[in-house]
Every structure is written in C-alpha cells, then in structure tokens.
Amino acid sequence: MQFQLSPELIQKIELLVEERNDKELLLHLQDLHHADIAEIIEELSLDEATYIIKLLDSEKTSEVLMELDESDREKILNNLSSKEIADELEEMDTDDAADILAELSEERQEEVIASLEDAEHAKDIKELLRYDEDSAGGLMAKELVRVRETWTVAGCVREMRRQAENVTRVHSIYVVDKDDKLIGRLSLKDLLTVHPKTKISEIYIPRVDYVNVHTEGEEVARIMQKYDLDAIPVVDEIGRLVGRVTIDDIVDFIKEEAERDYQLAAGISLDVEADDSYYRQTRARLPWLFLALIGSFMAVIIAEGFDSALENYGALFFFTPLIAAMAGNVGVQSSAIIVQGIANGSLTGSLFKRLVKEVMLSLLNGILLALVLLVGSYYILGHDYLIGLTVSIALLSVMIIASLIGTFVPITLNKYGIDPALATGPFITTSNDIFGILIYFSIAKYMLGF
Amino acid sequence: MQFQLSPELIQKIELLVEERNDKELLLHLQDLHHADIAEIIEELSLDEATYIIKLLDSEKTSEVLMELDESDREKILNNLSSKEIADELEEMDTDDAADILAELSEERQEEVIASLEDAEHAKDIKELLRYDEDSAGGLMAKELVRVRETWTVAGCVREMRRQAENVTRVHSIYVVDKDDKLIGRLSLKDLLTVHPKTKISEIYIPRVDYVNVHTEGEEVARIMQKYDLDAIPVVDEIGRLVGRVTIDDIVDFIKEEAERDYQLAAGISLDVEADDSYYRQTRARLPWLFLALIGSFMAVIIAEGFDSALENYGALFFFTPLIAAMAGNVGVQSSAIIVQGIANGSLTGSLFKRLVKEVMLSLLNGILLALVLLVGSYYILGHDYLIGLTVSIALLSVMIIASLIGTFVPITLNKYGIDPALATGPFITTSNDIFGILIYFSIAKYMLGF
Numbered sequence: 001m002q003f004q005l006s007p008e009l010i011q012k013i014e015l016l017v018e019e020r021n022d023k024e025l026l027l028h029l030q031d032l033h034h035a036d037i038a039e040i041i042e043e044l045s046l047d048e049a050t051y052i053i054k055l056l057d058s059e060k061t062s063e064v065l066m067e068l069d070e071s072d073r074e075k076i077l078n079n080l081s082s083k084e085i086a087d088e089l090e091e092m093d094t095d096d097a098a099d100i101l102a103e104l105s106e107e108r109q110e111e112v113i114a115s116l117e118d119a120e121h122a123k124d125i126k127e128l129l130r131y132d133e134d135s136a137g138g139l140m141a142k143e144l145v146r147v148r149e150t151w152t153v154a155g156c157v158r159e160m161r162r163q164a165e166n167v168t169r170v171h172s173i174y175v176v177d178k179d180d181k182l183i184g185r186l187s188l189k190d191l192l193t194v195h196p197k198t199k200i201s202e203i204y205i206p207r208v209d210y211v212n213v214h215t216e217g218e219e220v221a222r223i224m225q226k227y228d229l230d231a232i233p234v235v236d237e238i239g240r241l242v243g244r245v246t247i248d249d250i251v252d253f254i255k256e257e258a259e260r261d262y263q264l265a266a267g268i269s270l271d272v273e274a275d276d277s278y279y280r281q282t283r284a285r286l287p288w289l290f291l292a293l294i295g296s297f298m299a300v301i302i303a304e305g306f307d308s309a310l311e312n313y314g315a316l317f318f319f320t321p322l323i324a325a326m327a328g329n330v331g332v333q334s335s336a337i338i339v340q341g342i343a344n345g346s347l348t349g350s351l352f353k354r355l356v357k358e359v360m361l362s363l364l365n366g367i368l369l370a371l372v373l374l375v376g377s378y379y380i381l382g383h384d385y386l387i388g389l390t391v392s393i394a395l396l397s398v399m400i401i402a403s404l405i406g407t408f409v410p411i412t413l414n415k416y417g418i419d420p421a422l423a424t425g426p427f428i429t430t431s432n433d434i435f436g437i438l439i440y441f442s443i444a445k446y447m448l449g450f
Numbered sequence: 451m452q453f454q455l456s457p458e459l460i461q462k463i464e465l466l467v468e469e470r471n472d473k474e475l476l477l478h479l480q481d482l483h484h485a486d487i488a489e490i491i492e493e494l495s496l497d498e499a500t501y502i503i504k505l506l507d508s509e510k511t512s513e514v515l516m517e518l519d520e521s522d523r524e525k526i527l528n529n530l531s532s533k534e535i536a537d538e539l540e541e542m543d544t545d546d547a548a549d550i551l552a553e554l555s556e557e558r559q560e561e562v563i564a565s566l567e568d569a570e571h572a573k574d575i576k577e578l579l580r581y582d583e584d585s586a587g588g589l590m591a592k593e594l595v596r597v598r599e600t601w602t603v604a605g606c607v608r609e610m611r612r613q614a615e616n617v618t619r620v621h622s623i624y625v626v627d628k629d630d631k632l633i634g635r636l637s638l639k640d641l642l643t644v645h646p647k648t649k650i651s652e653i654y655i656p657r658v659d660y661v662n663v664h665t666e667g668e669e670v671a672r673i674m675q676k677y678d679l680d681a682i683p684v685v686d687e688i689g690r691l692v693g694r695v696t697i698d699d700i701v702d703f704i705k706e707e708a709e710r711d712y713q714l715a716a717g718i719s720l721d722v723e724a725d726d727s728y729y730r731q732t733r734a735r736l737p738w739l740f741l742a743l744i745g746s747f748m749a750v751i752i753a754e755g756f757d758s759a760l761e762n763y764g765a766l767f768f769f770t771p772l773i774a775a776m777a778g779n780v781g782v783q784s785s786a787i788i789v790q791g792i793a794n795g796s797l798t799g800s801l802f803k804r805l806v807k808e809v810m811l812s813l814l815n816g817i818l819l820a821l822v823l824l825v826g827s828y829y830i831l832g833h834d835y836l837i838g839l840t841v842s843i844a845l846l847s848v849m850i851i852a853s854l855i856g857t858f859v860p861i862t863l864n865k866y867g868i869d870p871a872l873a874t875g876p877f878i879t880t881s882n883d884i885f886g887i888l889i890y891f892s893i894a895k896y897m898l899g900f
Binding site for chain 2: 035254258259285319320328329332340373426430
C-alpha cells in the first residue's frame, strides 16, 4: 500500500512528459496522493514539473503545490500565468492561499487577486495577508463551521451541511452570539447524541480555549500542545470569531522551530538542506565559520602573549586544544539545557540559584575529570607532576567558568527578547575557547612563574 | 482567560493542603484544566501532590497524571495503592493506561491489572503492553469507532452513539468487513450529508492509509505528517483493525525525537532538564565529557610527538586550538545537515556524490578562510610568512577532512541501523580535534622540516 519513489518511476514519468503522452501520465498520476506527486515533482526538471502541474486539475495541483519546498514552488509559480495561479488558489484553504500569495511580488499578488472569481474567497485571503506570518492571524484559516446559539440541533445540522462543504476537516463547531462573538463550542459527536429539537444554547460547552489574531505562533503552539487541541478558534480585537488554527499547521511550526534550534546549535545560519546549491550552502555555513575563525584568532593572540613559557614550559602548549575543547563541550551542554528549558517553559527560579547549581555540577564533574587528567599527564610528561597539576587545576577552573557562561548568556539573551538558541553552538564554543585559554595560561603563569 | 501559574497560587494551595481544607481546595481546582493542575502539582512537595491526587476524582486525576513528568508521576504512583492506581486507569484511554502500567514493576503491574473492574478495558490494556513502546502497537489506543459495511447510515449513527461514549475524539469512523478487516473509512461529515437509509457500503472511502502494529513510531510519524492525518488506523498481521494512533501522541513523539537529537548534538546522553537532580545531571553530562577528555588527551599525545618543533617553530603551537576548533565547527555543520536530511528523508543520491560536494564546499569556504588567516598571521607573527603559510594550508586541509568525516560517519552509522545523531556534537568535534592536530603537524613538519 505504501508509495515508493523509485528511479524507474521518475524515468517513466520523464519519458511520458517528453512524449507528451497525457493519457498515460494521467493514468499514472491521478490515483496518487498529492504528497506523493509532490515527491515526484521534486525530482523532475522545472519544465517537466510545470508540464505536470498544468496537466493535472487544480483540485489536485493546489495540494501538490503546498507540499513542495518553497524554492521549488517559487520556480513553478514563475512559469504560471496569474490566471493559472488564481485557479490554484480557488481550490486552496484560505490560509494556504494566503501563504502562497505572500511568496509572490506585490505586483503579481494584485494580478492574482484580481483574477480570483470567488469574491468572498478573495476577501478572506486578503484579510489573512494583513497579519504577521508567525501570528495566530497568519496561521489561521477562515474555513470553519459556526452556528448560532439560538438554533436547534436540526437547523444546525442543515446549516452545517452547507458550511462543511468548504471545510476539509470539521474538528469542532464554534458557537457564536448574534454579534458573531465566540461564546462556546460543540463537537460533532455531541450533535449526534441529542434530540434534533434541542436548542444549541442548551448543549454547547461555554469553556473554549481561543487565541487572538495577534497571539504569537509559538504561544499558539504551546497552548495547543498543553491542552491537546486539534484546532483552536481565533478571535479579533473585540472577540468576534474570525478563523481557526489547525494542528497540522502547528506540527509544521513545531518541526521548523526544532530544526532551526538544531541548525543554530550546529552553526548553520540559514535553513538549508543537503541538496541546496553551493551558493546557499556557503551562505548558511560561512558566516559562523568566519566568526569562529576570528574568535579562534583571538585565542592565538592570547597564547602568543604567553610565549615566554615556550622556553621552559613548552609542554603547556600541548594541552591548549584539550583545555579549549573541554571549555567548549561544557559550555554547549549547559547552554543546551537552558535553551531547552526556555523552549519548554520549564525554567523557573532565580538566575542566581541556577548559576550556583551549575558551579556545583561543574565542580563535581570537574574534580573527577581533573584527577583523570592529573594521572594521565603524569605519565606522558615523563613523571613531571608540576605541569600536570597546573593543567588539572586549569581544567577545573575553565569548566566552571564555561558552565557559567553557558548558563548566563542564553538566559540573558532571552531576557532581552533575543533568541537564546543563538548562544549555542559556535558562539559558545568560540567564546569559551578564548576564555579557556586565557584562564589556562594565567593560572600556569601564576603557578610556574615564567 | 489564560491560566497563569503564580507563586501566590502555589502558596495558597499549600496552605489549604496543610489545613486539610478540602472544600476550598476543590473550589480552587475543580474548574481548572487538567494540564494546569499538573503544572501546580509539579511545584508541590510529594505529600502535598499525593494529597491532591487522592482528593480529586479519578476522571480528573487520570488526565493530570498523564501530564506529569515521568519521574514525578513515578513518585506519586508509589504513594498510591494498587486499587487507587486501577481506579485511575479505568478512566484513561487504553494507550495512556498501558504507558502508565509499563512504568510500574512487574509485580505491581499484575496487582493493578487484577484490581481493574472493567474486564474488557483490562484485556485491551494487556494487549497493548505486548507491543514495543516505539511501535504503532505501542502508540495506538484501542478506542475508536468502527462500523460494518452492511449497515445503514441510521444504524451506524445509533451504533456510534454507543461506541462514541468511550472515544474522546472521533476523527474518523473506520469501516470493517464481517471478519473485522479494515476496508475503508468515513468522516462524521459524510454521515451528516447523506440520507439515513443509505448503506455504508455505498458511501465509504475505500482508500485508507493504515499501519501495521509492528510499524516503527518514526515511520508512523512520517506517514501521518506526510499525508496530514489526524489519526491513522492500525491493523494486525492479518489486516484486522485493532487500534488507532492519534496526532497528539505523534506531536509528543516528534518533540521527543527533536529534543533527543538536540541533546545528542550538545553532548547530553540522557533526557535531562535544568531542574533535575545533581545525580541525574551528572549521569547525563559526565559520560561525553569523559570521552571528550580521553579524545583530547590523544590530541595532547600527538602534539607531544611533534615536540621537536618547540625549539625553532614554537609559534606553531599558538595555532593548535584554532585548527582544532575549526575542524570541530566544520564537522558539526556537515554532520548536522546530514542528520537532518536523514530524519527528513530528503537525503537521496549516492554517498560518493555527496562526499564530492562536501569537498567542493570546504574548498570554497576553506580557501576564503585560509586567505584571511594568512593575512592575519602575517601581522601577529612579526611578518614571518612561512609559519602563516603552513597554518593556512593546514586549515584548508583540515576543513576538507573534517567535512568528509562529518558527512561519512552519520551516513555510515545510519546504514548499519545506528542513530546517526550519535555522530554529532562531542563525538565529531573530538575526533576532528585529533585528526586536525595530526594533519596540522604533519603538514608543518613536511613544510618546515623540524
């Protein structure tokens, strides 16, 4: 039953496109799920992809377009006329249509909107374009089922049949008063289990979670996850029901956030995939590498400042990568735990208490590791315990400082409204390299006196 | 409308528990959502938490328990009798009940199951316990609405009223044949829009996505996301409908996977939160730090092997942390992109082609950065271009090797069924430190001849 993308299938489709064999193409594609067709399209050349999009009817291709990568979609849309894009939008839910429109140039947007035949759909889409893309207003769709509290169940079912035609998945039925203000909800299940003459006002659930059009996407995701909601209604400034956000959009949102945090931690400054162009990959990778090089260069200058140690204590220099690496590792651990705690909302209590805990943890781990290092260095340095002792004390100090930086920086960034995930990865490893080497040589200079 | 956890609220609740003022406590808690009560409970002492769990009725507390952290839940369950736990399980969906049971000791499990009054519920829960926790069988619930193809819509609605009582959210109605084999699905919407005398066989949708009880959780998540499903039916080895997985469980699953990848990349070997105990935090952090120390120690030994450079080319040693850091940064970038590509299923094409692309990318980035380093080192080394040239050539070589390792290792791990995310973070930085320093000194020895 599972669809399997194979090189043979792609070759077959490419051949059929080349032959302009529409009948066979339709036979191959019409029974496939739109997500599967999207996978095929991503393997084709732009001309082949455009050909297939134009061949299939817009009921299908509107869904296919939504599944594509933004960059692939952009290229295909450039190959379509404004009227053709409008045909696609007619078939889409308002939230998807607005997302697509937002990707076009302003001029193109106006042409496409002017080509829309369904005036109400056009009005809804234009309304959604007004909202910030990461707010509830930007995430919501206008499609939903609304009923009045004064209706009976029978009247409600009749009205729902009409409304539900445009609504792919019903999830919940929202109850509004005469001013269109959200006052409660009903489940389809509830409608099935009561007498048709019952008034909606008698059976609706007045407790309903909702968000405002301006609520941030992150907050919408947090509420929907916390309360396990499939959909959440969105109201405007004066409480009128204007849309709803469904869980599938939130799943995408959560995944994107997680991927972004992960990429930041890995020093990638742009959403990038393995198959992206050299230009895009370089844009994603080079900035952090460049900053890391500058940071490391400062560590070189610091080490050079202690060059008087070269003569008698040259062995100290064997350990600089170890000190730098451990500072980086400890810093990344601490900052990752803080960044996740902030993301989960599980980080409570004072900054001071947290810093004290980090110091204690690093002392605990640091003493253990310093002892291992002391023994190890004693053997490789030909039984010279002085340098080994210096290095071990420096390791312990560096681990404590590194964990403090790893804790303090993300919490402080977050306090000032900056994404704490920025403080992970190369940023924390590089700054800890610099501090680590400075502390290391300072301790060595004090202990050994060079 | 939003619930806000405040220190005042916690104090108030603590006071009421101390006074054993049950009436006031119920007044405060009964209107709260179970997710909010769970947040309160996580702030209380174990005795206070247990008191509240025993006070509220199990319809509410069963949901509260599911929201708690596993470690908090474990402590509270230890304070409850087997009969009390059984009362909680009676109110839970089968999948949640089985998850809770799986957390208990085997002896306790048997006691609790023996205390369950609803024999069918007990049988369902026992069935779920048989499956691997990360398989579709382990993720699914037995609660669902099933109808026979031979029924009419009216009969179906009647039967659904009965079944739907136990099903929190209906999502889809599954259609089975006389042998209970899954043959299709219906939406509630469809039921509302056709005549009551219509036969189910005339209106059901025969194309239905499903998974097998043994399908891995990751695959279930992938399918549900790809096809935007709210729920997916699960069949046994011979195609009989045995349960369904709902999107809320998958959202949790996706989040846990993302958190785990993130923690692995940060060198944290255990799911850990900022508020966890010293013992648990040390268990999560120390293993990787220890391995990183051993790895770094090997880099020290390698550097020591080139100690003959100390006399005339001591400045080389200023650059070891820079070389190691850049090797680590490049390795983490490459491996992160590969790990995400594997997770997304977007990684296609041959390993060889991918390695070639990485080499080209590192050449591009490396040449730019090596030039910057050449100019920088020329100035700080008092216009000695020879060491600067050595360092720059080494940087370029090290970046290429680091990106090859970062690409090759996760792909190879994945090929042998090992989680590729293991290859990120400290593993890749440490091994790249070692290779980086070896390559650096080898190039230097060749160029400078010490």
